[in-house]
Amino acid sequence: MRRKRMRLDGQTAYYHVMSRTVNGEALFGDREREVLRKIIWQVADFSGIRVVTYAVMKNHFHILVxxxxxVDVSDEELVRRYRRLYPKPTPWNPMRAEVLEGxxxxxxxxxxxxxxxxxxxMGDISWMMKTLKQRFTLWFNRSRDRFGPLWCxxxxxxxVEGDRWALRTVAAYIDLNAVRAGLVEDPKDYRFCGYAEALGGGRMxxxxxxxxxxxxxxYRQTLYGVGAGEKAEKCSISREEAVRVLEEEKGKLPLSVVLRCRVRYFTDGMVLGSRSFVEEHVQTQSSAGKRTRRAHAMSGADWGGLAVGTGLRKGLFE
Structure with missing residues (x-):
């Protein structure tokens, strides 16, 4: 199968990417999540891709990049990036950075x-994800005396459109993963997400x-809805209650509450942003031979005019 090169020619592009373990098994403890967190930064640096934020969970991870x-990389920078990914020779990559430099x-x-x-x-999210998942799988299987696939x-x-509101909304959804999972009440207390790492002084x-x-x-105002007519509190709601409000009562929920639910727009959509941005890119996909899709206004909350390009026929929540 031909590898898809995920780039927008001549434009900076933003993607929300995620992957889940086989059968969704909760395989990652603190040690595994810490190793995966470090590999994310390492491989992103090698690829020349900026990590906007991330969340590493017990059975999956999210990254906004x-x-x-x-891609205009000098030889000096290539050597630096190579040394970052391959600090020591390995059986599958025996060349030392000094040899490459020569x-x-x-x-x-x-x-x-x-x-x-x-x-x-360089600058290719497909290569980054392939390298990231392969490298972590190799470490994980060796540490567990395990073999076989890890990712499903x-x-x-x-x-994602490069508009600040679209990016902020997706970033908040990612950083709130641990809150949705009931692991913490505040994302600042979850060490395996970008927000907590930033608050802890992490430069990148x-x-x-x-x-x-x-x-x-x-950014915290987006996480908690402060300044947007919503209460400055750590709101939470069950999936059942959210469905009842949205589908049975035809109502809306505060954005800070909806972001604490597992919303399919962020994981199963194709394009997310303003209607014009979504329309442009779903048309490009359709002209490339994919089935026709169109922009849909995001429902269930005041999303600030965001739309999603998707063929989803199910409800808003997973």
């Missing part, structure tokens, strides 16, 4: 091939969330 518009400097035939091969992996699927992805996590809000206090 920024894919650069252009080939690139002397522009040998091997160096030209290596440069071309490495550049193909390639990965899911939703193209802070840089990532600066894409959605320059001030972490401002």
């Amino acid at each position: 920024e894919v650069p518009a252009e 080939h690139l400097r002397d522009n040998t035939l091997e160096g030209m091939d290596l440069r071309k091969s490495l550049l193909r992996r 699927e390639r990965f899911k992805s939703v193209l 996590a802070r840089a990532g969330l600066s894409v959605v809000d320059k001030d972490l206090a401002g």
Whole structure:
């Protein structure tokens, strides 16, 4: 099967990507989540992709990423990134960074091939996810004396408009994963998400969330609805109650409450953003031979004009 290169030509692109374990088994304890967290940063740095935020859970992970518009990487930067991913020679990648540096400097035939091969992996979310999942699977299986597949699927992805509101809404949904799972009442207390890491002083996590809000206090307003006519409290609601309000009473819920439910728009949609952005990209997908889809206004809350391109025929919640 031909590998899909997930890029928007000439444009910076944002994707919400996620993957789940086989059968959704809760295989990851603190140690496993910490290793996966570190590998996310390592592989993203190698790929030249910015992690806006992330959440690593017991049986899945989410990442919101920024894919650069252009890939223009110097040989010096290629060596730095290579050393970041391969600090030591391995049986499957025995070349030391110093050897790569020499080939690139002397522009040998091997160096030209290596440069071309490495550049193909830069700024490509498909390569990033493949490398990330393979690397973690290898570590996980060795640490458990285990073999076989770990992930139940390639990965899911939703193209997100680079508008600050769209990005902030998706980021908040990701950072609230542990709250939805009942692990914590406040995402700042969950060490395996971008928001908590940023509050803890993580430089890369802070840089990532600066894409959605320059001030972490401002981002917290999206997490809790402060300043938007909603109560400044840690709201939660059961799926059953949410369905009753939305479907039986035809009502709406506060955005901060809906974000604490498992909303299918964020995981099973295709494109998310303003109606014009969604229409443009679903038409591109349709013209590429996929079945016709269209933009749908997001329902159930005041989403600030967001729409989603999706063929979903089921309800709002998972």
